Amino acid sequence: MPALPYDSALAQAPATPASADALHAQIETRAKAVEQQLIAWRRDIHQRPELGNYETRTATLVADHLRKLGMEVKTGVAKTGVVGVLKGGKPGPVVALRADMDALPVKERVDVPFASKAKGQYLGKEVDVMHACGHDTHVAILMATAEVLAGMKDQLPGTIKFIFQPAEESPADFEPNGSNMWGAKQMVSEGVLDNPKVDAIFGLHVSSGIESGKLGWRSGPSMAAADQFWIDVKGRQTHGARPWGGIDPIVVASQIVMGLQTIQSRQVNAMLEPSVITVGAIHGGNRMNIVPEKGEMMGTIRTYDEGMKKDIHARMKRTTEAIATSAGAEANFRVVELYNATVNQPALTEKMAPTLQRVAGEGNWLITPKATASEDFSFYQEKVPGLFFNLGVTPKGQDVTKAPSNHSPEFYVDEPALINGVRALSSLTVDYMVMAQR
Numbered sequence: 027m028p029a030l031p032y033d034s035a036l037a038q039a040p041a042t043p044a045s046a047d048a049l050h051a052q053i054e055t056r057a058k059a060v061e062q063q064l065i066a067w068r069r070d071i072h073q074r075p076e077l078g079n080y081e082t083r084t085a086t087l088v089a090d091h092l093r094k095l096g097m098e099v100k101t102g103v104a105k106t107g108v109v110g111v112l113k114g115g116k117p118g119p120v121v122a123l124r125a126d127m128d129a130l131p132v133k134e135r136v137d138v139p140f141a142s143k144a145k146g147q148y149l150g151k152e153v154d155v156m157h158a159c160g161h162d163t164h165v166a167i168l169m170a171t172a173e174v175l176a177g178m179k180d181q182l183p184g185t186i187k188f189i190f191q192p193a194e195e196s197p198a199d200f201e202p203n204g205s206n207m208w209g210a211k212q213m214v215s216e217g218v219l220d221n222p223k224v225d226a227i228f229g230l231h232v233s234s235g236i237e238s239g240k241l242g243w244r245s246g247p248s249m250a251a252a253d254q255f256w257i258d259v260k261g262r263q264t265h266g267a268r269p270w271g272g273i274d275p276i277v278v279a280s281q282i283v284m285g286l287q288t289i290q291s292r293q294v295n296a297m298l299e300p301s302v303i304t305v306g307a308i309h310g311g312n313r314m315n316i317v318p319e320k321g322e323m324m325g326t327i328r329t330y331d332e333g334m335k336k337d338i339h340a341r342m343k344r345t346t347e348a349i350a351t352s353a354g355a356e357a358n359f360r361v362v363e364l365y366n367a368t369v370n371q372p373a374l375t376e377k378m379a380p381t382l383q384r385v386a387g388e389g390n391w392l393i394t395p396k397a398t399a400s401e402d403f404s405f406y407q408e409k410v411p412g413l414f415f416n417l418g419v420t421p422k423g424q425d426v427t428k429a430p431s432n433h434s435p436e437f438y439v440d441e442p443a444l445i446n447g448v449r450a451l452s453s454l455t456v457d458y459m460v461m462a463q464r
Contacts, residue, residue, distance in 0.1 A: 046460040049181065053452045056174040061445045063173075068166035068444065069140040075129030075155045075162065077146045078193030078200075079208065081106045084127045084165060088190045091169050095176040097188070104212035110188040111222075112176055118184030119462045121455045122219065122227040122410075124403065125161070125168035126194035126209070132158040135435040148198045159432045160232035160419065163439055165190060167230070167447035174452045184459040185222055189213065194402050196364070206362050210402035219409050225462075226374060227412040228454045229403050230447055234429045236418025238440040241386040241450060242394040243415035245375040247299070249368035250328035251335055252400035253361050257282060257346055259310075259321040260356040266315035275321035276310045278355045283308070283323070285345045293341055294334060301338060302328040302398055328398045330367045366404040371411040378413055381457045385450045399432075413454070417447045 067087075076084055085106045092099045092110035100109045106127070133154035134142045144155040157163075172188050193209040200208075207215065219227075236242050259279050264272025283305050290301045303325065310321030327342075329335040343359040350357030383391050394416055403414050420429040421440040430436035 046457060049456045052178050053174060056177050057445055057448045060170045060173050064166050064170040064444055065441050067169055068163050071162040071165055072157050073140040073142055075142050075144050075157045077148055077155055077198035078128040078195050079105045079197040081127040081192050092172060095172055103216055104192060106192040107213055108190040109218055112179055112186040114182030114184050115180035116183040118459045119225040120185045120222045121458055122187040122189055122224040123168055123451050124189040124191055124229040125164035126191045127161055127165050128193050128195050129155050130158045130195055132156040132435050136438055158437045160439060163232050163444055167444055170448045171451045183463055186455060187224060189218055210405040214405050214409060224410050226458055227406045227410055228451060229414045230417050232419045233416040234420050234431050235426050236416055237420055237426055238418050238422050238443040239446045240390045240418040241382050241415055242392045244394050245370050245372045247330040247367050247369050249401050250330055250398045251367040252365045253327040253363050255361040256324045258358045259350060261319060263319040264317045266317055269317055272317045273355050274317045275355060278350055278353045279308055279321040279323055281349050282346050285349050286342060289338060289341050299330040299334055365400040365402045368401045368404040368414055369407055370413050374411040374413050378454055381453050385453050419443045
């Protein structure tokens with residue numbers, strides 16, 4: 027993916043004060059010193075993945091490390107989350123750094139010595155478990171960043187909160203009719219951004235779509251909001267040879283699927299923001315010659331604009347019910363808003379872009395396109411200015427468009443890239459603090 031021209035206003039952003047040079051040098055030295063431990067942590071966590079809200083071993087590993095660094099540590103936040111507070115030697119702003127800890131119900135197919143063979147319970151069923159989204163790297167990167175910055179704490183003008191968050195991918199026992207409070211949303215509700223109050227938050231995500239070690243980001247909306255929907259269709263059961271004797275919910279469900287696709291293609295303003303409606307599962311019936319009584323489907327909605335999201339929900343409900351009524355069936359549409367759009371505050375992005383450019387080096391950073399994937403980092407950004415960026419992990423020389431994506435059983439991480447995550451998070455923290463002193 028080629029680097030895109032950077033906005034001229036960002037290019038003209040003021041350079042980091044010269045007083046930060048010594049801190050930059052320390053970051054480089056300390057990052058190199060912790061690199062092998064970083065990789066060891068990543069492999070250990072990768073080999074022992076845990077599903078959302080069950081990250082007990084990972085949380086213990088993190089908490090023990092933060093305590094050894096002399097931090098104030100709180101555990102059990104939002105069930106299994108860990109928060110460490112590092113107070114610098116000088117007064118200044120409070121910066122939060124976040125890593126998510128949970129894995130996915132995926133069977134690993136990557137041939138590495140530390141491949142996961144773990145199993146867990148997901149929605150009441152035993153499943154294979156893998157860090158197929160790279161959260162193992164996020165935890166290891168933030169643990170290493172904590173070590174780098176803890177070694178410099180006497181020189182830091184401010185306070186740092188290290189937030190290790192559970193259940194970014196949702197809880198392993200997620201209930202469609204239950205609460206939608208988990209992960210970042212729950213951590214925010216439990217006051218993770220308060221006492222002391224956070225001034226800015228930074229986070230990263232490893233990406234298969236970017237070459238190893240490169241950094242990518244964009245200002246404004248960068249990742250989509252994600253909602254989950256369910257549609258239940260009730261017809262009338264009859265013999266498959268006499269479909270006129272009943273009401274076929276499978277045919278009605280099929281019509282609803284096609285009707286929903288006209289919403290983003292024909293009903294909403296495509297020039298405002300992109301949107302996606304995907305029906306990912308459809309179930310109905312159990313025999314070839316019986317028209318069943320019920321059909322069920324579920325799927326996902328991806329949007330960037332809040333008003334547009336609400337409008338799409340209303341159109342989906344109307345379309346679903348109208349199609350069902352036209353066939354004499356009944357339909358129930360339900361939606362749960364999972365994650366809001368991830369929006370990098372433009373002012374903070376402009377301020378910190380030179381730091382990311384410096385860390386990445388010439389030719390090793392890019393402005394990323396909007397992603398239809400979602401992130402609950404958005405809940406932090408709704409409360410305080412936040413910047414979320416990507417770290418490439420596909421080995422150099424490989425075609426990133428063909429690399430197994432995050433969530434794939436073949437998702438692969440080029441480990442030499444990880445140190446750039448440590449350098450970036452450490453530098454963002456230090457530069458933000460130093461600039462706040464001006």
